[in-house]
Amino acid sequence: MMEANAIMYPEKTIGDLPGINVGHRFYSRAEMVAVGFHSHWLNGIDYMGQFYKKGVYHNYMFPLAVAIVISGMYEDDLDNAEDVIYTGQGGHDLTGNKRQIRDQKLERGNLALKNCVEQCVPVRVVRGHECASSYCGKVYTYDGLYKVVQYWAEKGLSGFTVFKYRLRRLEGQPLLTTNQVQFSYGRVPQSVAEIRGLVCEDISGGQEDVPIPATNLVDDPPVAPSGYTYRKSLQIAKNVKLPTNVSGCNCKGTCVDPRTCACAKLNGSYFPYVNCHGGRLIEARAVVFECGPGCGCGPGCVNRTSQRGIKHRLEVFRTPKxxxxxxxxxxxxxxxxxxxxxxxxxxxxxxxxxCENNYIFDIDCLQTMRGLDGRESDVHPTQSTSLKVTRQIKELTGKNRP
Incomplete structure (x- = not known):
């Protein structure tokens, strides 16, 4: 995105950015860079340099901080949510133990935060939280604008000079997202007994590794979903004949080289998923070719990501309308x-x-690829069969459908 000049906000701005409200979540530092919300991959302080001393900012003294990330990287940080003691950047051990190994200097980001104190410029505050669902192991939440009210230098816990900044959250903003995130985690039931309105412990009947409970707080008396058959594998109609001689890749164990993997070549000679934290698509695509029964790789292959079953905790629930x-x-x-x-x-x-089945849809691979952004150039289907999938849920209860 940087090479294509596709950053949403390429120039740095003081204050909020349109469309990024308090509570917005980023699943990596890279996402913040791609948006232009915080433009540094590693540094905690994002600031404007002398380049910006023009136009509406011509009267300001630069550098000026515009955003900071609080993610527990410094041993001297103190985060009390509404009131923060933030440690300046530099001088800490990059191996991950958070310890200071040299003095900090009043330059770059540290000088930018000092100038915010003297010119009453607010900064955007982003907090990093541990999150197993994120491919980088963290989720970053935007917690609003903070005023930098004070700064000073002192000897840190490791005996080296660090610069400290006191930040106070501006009034009149939405509720603090950090508290909401913690509350959200706290609401997740830890056992079946804690689920309110439970009408079915697992609609899959034990077929999934992760049970899928159903709840009903609408009907009186509450009823469970009915009239469906839960399936984990595709059912083929008797008059549908699928090809039996479909070839796959010759990889062994797992696919590692997209230049030699036949399935990766169908995806444009690259694997469509990242190979960590359960996998996710690198980019949106009309069609993804995964490895299948005719391939030499095993179930742990990165190109079988969608075949690994449900990994997230889902809940079916009854809605009023x-x-x-x-x-x-x-x-x-x-x-x-x-x-x-x-x-x-x-x-x-x-x-x-x-009759009355809202879950029928066409499967025409070639038509799909030709109809979406001309992506047929990326893939090479060998056969197109006009087939349809009809889901086994016709009506769960009455005339209401999920």
């Missing part, structure tokens, strides 16, 4: 697989007798 719905107890990063759409694979002409 829209029937049954589903929500997640976990964060769902963009591009991460949630679950497979499983049903019956049948020919188009055989779906006419299926």
């Amino acid at each position: 829209k029937g049954w719905a589903v929500r997640s107890w976990d964060f769902l990063p963009a591009g991460a697989p949630v679950c497979e759409y499983i049903g019956v694979l049948m020919r188009t002409e055989d779906t006419d007798h299926v």
